[in-house]
Amino acid sequence: MKIRRRNVPEAEIIRILKGTKGFLHMAAKKLGITHMGLDKKIRKSKRLQAAFHLINEAALDKSEVKLLELVEKLDLNAVIFYLKNKGRARGYVLSDKVLGILLIEILREGKQEEN
Numbered sequence: 001m002k003i004r005r006r007n008v009p010e011a012e013i014i015r016i017l018k019g020t021k022g023f024l025h026m027a028a029k030k031l032g033i034t035h036m037g038l039d040k041k042i043r044k045s046k047r048l049q050a051a052f053h054l055i056n057e058a059a060l061d062k063s064e065v066k067l068l069e070l071v072e073k074l075d076l077n078a079v080i081f082y083l084k085n086k087g088r089a090r091g092y093v094l095s096d097k098v099l100g101i102l103l104i105e106i107l108r109e110g111k112q113e114e115n
Contacts, residue, residue: 008033013041014051022055076106 008031020026028038042048070078080102083092 008041010045010047013038013048014055017052017055021059022052076102076109 013027013031016027016030020030024038024042025035028035031038033041042052067078067082071082
């Protein structure tokens with residue numbers, strides 16, 4: 001039977017959240033509490049809210065750096081993802097038909113590289 005720890009110190013919650021890059025399910029499991037319990041603790045504490053926000057922002061920053069590196073290398077998947085998300089304000093919208101054609105091209109390129 002799993003033991004549930006109810007009174008987890010905020011410092012430990014923050015340490016575990018940093019270690020799991022802000023993924024609540026993984027953090028809750030390591031802390032021995034439920035996902036909902038951890039979410040509730042975060043919502044009740046301004047300190048935990050602030051820490052959780054900073055942890056998520058740092059992880060997102062790292063992801064964006066990696067994405068931009070792939071865009072610079074002209075990785076087609078990264079370019080499409082970037083344009084679909086960041087290019088919307090400039091009118092970059094990919095229809096399902098256009099996206100399907102691009103995916104077929106990506107698959108063709110992958111097969112050619114294997115040969």
